[in-house]
Structures are given as C-alpha cells and as structure tokens.
Amino acid sequence: MIGTKLRTALVIVAAVAATLFGVAATPAVADPIPPNCSFTTPNSYTGVLTCSGMAPTTQWQLLLFCMAWPPYRTTGNVVTGSGTSTQTCWDGGWVTKGEIWYP
Numbered sequence: 247m248i249g250t251k252l253r254t255a256l257v258i259v260a261a262v263a264a265t266l267f268g269v270a271a272t273p274a275v276a277d278p279i280p281p282n283c284s285f286t287t288p289n290s291y292t293g294v295l296t297c298s299g300m301a302p303t304t305q306w307q308l309l310l311f312c313m314a315w316p317p318y319r320t321t322g323n324v325v326t327g328s329g330t331s332t333q334t335c336w337d338g339g340w341v342t343k344g345e346i347w348y349p
Contacts (some may be wrong), residue, residue: 276309276345290340295331302327309347314339324349
C-alpha cells in the first residue's frame with residue numbers, strides 16, 4: 247500500500263505535470279455530478295455513476311479521472327435514460343474524481 251505522504255506527493259507531481267501538458271482540461275460536454283446521480287468508488291481503481299430520473303432519451307456516461315503517469319480520463323458505458331455507467335482505471339491508476347459526460 248502506498249503511504250499517505252508518498253501518495254500526496256505523487257498527486258501533486260502529477261497535477262503539476264497535467265497542468266503543464268494540458269491533460270487536466272475538462273471536455274466541454276462534461277458536467278459535475280447532478281443531484282439525481284450518485285458517484286461511488288467501490289475500490290481505489292473503479293468508479294460507478296448511477297442516475298435516476300433521467301429523461302428516457304438522454305444519453306450519458308461516466309467520465310472517470312485517473313491518477314497515473316501521465317494522468318488520464320476514461321469513459322464508462324453509455325446509458326440512455328436512468329441507469330449505471332462503470333469504468334476502471336488501468337495501468338495501475340487510481341480514481342481521483344468522476345463527472346457525467348453527455349456524448
């Protein structure tokens with residue numbers, strides 16, 4: 247297990263690098279998690295976004311931010327209406343946050 251100080255240092259270094267290289271920019275179609283949705287992380291490398299009360303024709307998916315070198319984003323399965331979108335960080339990355347993305 248990575249120690250708290252080491253993990254904090256890695257996050258800071260990766261955040262600085264992401265800022266310098268533009269990796270941390272959020273796509274224009276991404277939004278914070280709306281109140282009718284819940285974002286959970288059952289473990290350090292998996293994100294789950296569940297939404298209820300979505301319009302039946304609305305398509306959306308989880309946009310998962312992963313910390314690794316370099317930091318990256320990845321998307322979950324596309325959902326139409328209410329449901330659940332899941333994604334896993336790969337290459338040893340861990341979840342830093344999730345947003346909703348309307349493709």
